[in-house]
Amino acid sequence: MEDKIRKTLQEQGVSLRLLEQIERFARRFPADEEGRRRMRPPLIPFFGKEIFEMAAIALLEGENLLLAGTKATGKNVLAENLAWVFGRPVYNVSFHINTDSSTLIGTDTFRNNEVVLRTGPIYESAVHGAFAVLDEINMAKNEAVSVLHACLDYRRVIDIPGYEKIHLHDAARFIGTMNYGYAGTRELNEALVSRFMVIDMPEVDTETLERILMHLFPEIRKEGMKQVTGFFADLQIKAANHEISSRPLDLRGLVGALRTVRGGLSPYAALKMGIVNKTFDLFEREVTEDVLMTRIPPEWGSEELFA
Secondary structure: OOOOHHHHHOOOOHHHHHHHHHHOOOOOOOOOOOHHOOOOOOOOOOHHHHHHHHHHHHHOOOOEEEEEEOOOOHHHHHHHHHHHHHHOOOEEOOOOOOOOOOHOOHHHHHHEEEEEEEEEEHHHHHOOOOEEEOOOOOEEEEEEHHHHHHOOOOEEOOOOOOOOOOOOOOOOOEEEEEEEOOOOOOOOOHHHHHHOOOOOOOEEEHHHHHHHHHHHHHHHHHHHHHHHHHHHHHHHHHHOOOOOHHHHOOOHHHHHHHHHHHHOHHHHHHHHHHOHHOOOOOHHHHHHHHHHHHHHHOOHHHOOOOO
């Protein structure tokens, strides 16, 4: 396990016994050459001892995970951290309304004067013992994800007509993510949900957000950072009270805005680009900008956040 990641988990009080079990898993199932090319350390550590322990124990016991929650709760960050500490390559599947079985498993193609299977990410995950991250799984049609039933339950097989039956690698796991209330989402069918252990991801609190920003921007000024995290917390409250939608609650946008501030842009202009302008409703944009003005004065320069 990478020392930085282990240190971060230990600082949060994650069980040493659990970390040792994860390391034994990684040593037992070393990634092959193809898998190692798909492994990279996560950009952001996951902060959340209880959630991490729940997820890690479930994976060690051979279960698959469904991470459900509102926007900006760290679902993909958790998936990336789990794959890294378990020493697994990652295959990402971004579901949409046109996702079908051939997208997931593979489809026939013509190569060297013969018909062969052009394999998809689920097939590759099964062969290489990877963690398959199923992004926005509730955006796919039920008939598309139904092809996953046999590999998600105790059978752990992929049966492709005309080809050999594929048995999943012992280290292969599936991690689904889903947001509540996104346009185009649908209710997951009971048969699919029953094949996952479900974790309801809590909202990122101010303390956790500060730890994330300190990790990404160690040179950030603490007083300025408190105003930035306070701005994000104010938006969370307004979204919870249905005064605004979840559109401005964009953690990626917040991080991107701080990068541009570090590059010399004023905090107010940067946060307008990264947060305020993410909503296209005029009233909502005005409300969001008013919240920004109470936290970040327009006359601030980048030196207010970065030395």
